[in-house]
Amino acid sequence: MTRVLVVDDEPQLIRALVINLKARKYEVDAAQDGAGALRLAAARPPDVVVLDLGLPDMDGADVIRGLRGWTRVPIIVLSARHSSDEKVQALDAGADDYVTKPFGMDELLARLRAAVRRAEPVTGPGEGAVVATDTFTVDLAAKKVRRDEADVRLTPTEWHLLEVLVRNRGRLVGQTQLLQEVWGPAYRTETNYLRVYMAQLRRKLEADPSRPRHFVTEPGMGYRFEP
């Protein structure tokens, strides 16, 4: 699911955006000032940022630069100022788009889709998204798993689970987190599913499924993927 970070100091506008975005199946985080936005963006990296320039605590351009220091996430700027100067400043600071208030929700959503669309392939046709072990390789962009020179067929659930583990490679991923990301918040206690699907993954990918070397169980806590 695409995650949007909304930054604005007007609770009303935040409310309106959150409602509209959630109705369209976006995951939404919200912050009311620049410092909070930067903190939230680091904690839960968004796929696109909607940023109001008129924040109480920081200059808008500084927020943009704060993000651009470590991420290429698309930034759509909102502002009440029509001044050409302000637009140029924001865009040159690293923003991707500039929308003046008041704006049509349809238009903002369309610009948001455009921003997400063109950002997608940045991770895509490139390279680096391939993780390898001694027995198999995972291509996150192409959604492909190869083992012994042949493609391995994974079901959607299997793939989703593998994806979460690989994205956190080397780190322990808690059972709750796995269940929540793959099956949704309502399944946080169904540890049964994890057992069944971890077994599937191991059977399809491990050299010796009964003695897993890459999908490690951490009893009582969760699972870890070791490249």
Add this chain to the structure above:
Amino acid sequence: MTRVLVVDDEPQLIRALVINLKARKYEVDAAQDGAGALRLAAARPPDVVVLDLGLPDMDGADVIRGLRGWTRVPIIVLSARHSSDEKVQALDAGADDYVTKPFGMDELLARLRAAVRRAEPVTGPGEGAVVATDTFTVDLAAKKVRRDEADVRLTPTEWHLLEVLVRNRGRLVGQTQLLQEVWGPAYRTETNYLRVYMAQLRRKLEADPSRPRHFVTEPGMGYRFEP
């Protein structure tokens, strides 16, 4: 040097843009209608396109789609229409930005810089526009499919679908993405269409349509084109 393709039917506006762009060390090509724009874009692939929607010979969205068929070059749309609908249509057709006339030259240049900047790391215009398999070849630029020494006739929808798949060759394309790109954002759940049109493509292009080797179904996730 960055090459800009300017498309507009007003010679005055073209003159103004050409002067401003050349002064800033851009290389500039210009076309006065949609057909000329598509021809020129194919002959001398630009790094960014500035496109007026009010062209005499073609609908603006069709020009966008004509470009998007084979290239991901950033497209900045100019238009006198402020209608929200028109903006949404252009953006969803594949445009990256939408500027309403009259506009400040500073702003346009800033948006142009932003578009070029974020497109930078993407693969240059050297992508092969012809993709071949053992039974047929697809020429994205010429919009032609050859099989057994003869051209294959495809309907517009079939083309569009094939186009999206081929552009993402080797990678899995989600059902939602396919539906959204081919039929529009409102059809993201009509998986019926996919089944029908994938069957059409397979019937026309696969050696054995009932056992597809190039248009692979990934149940529950999407489809993949394998060259």
Add this chain to the structure above:
DNA sequence: GTCAATCTTGGCGCCATCTTGACGGCCGGG
């Protein structure tokens, strides 16, 4: 106005996938 091509819509059967429950082994604590 007629006709053909294309797009939309619905239904049906099959099969992979998901869900769910049960069982046994391992391990640490009482």
Add this chain to the structure above:
DNA sequence: CCCGGCCGTCAAGATGGCGCCAAGATTGAC
């Protein structure tokens, strides 16, 4: 030593996605 929690394994029933077919709508050409 026994017991309870946790994990791995297996299998059967429920579910839902997919391919396929075919009949209306719709569009566009003549």
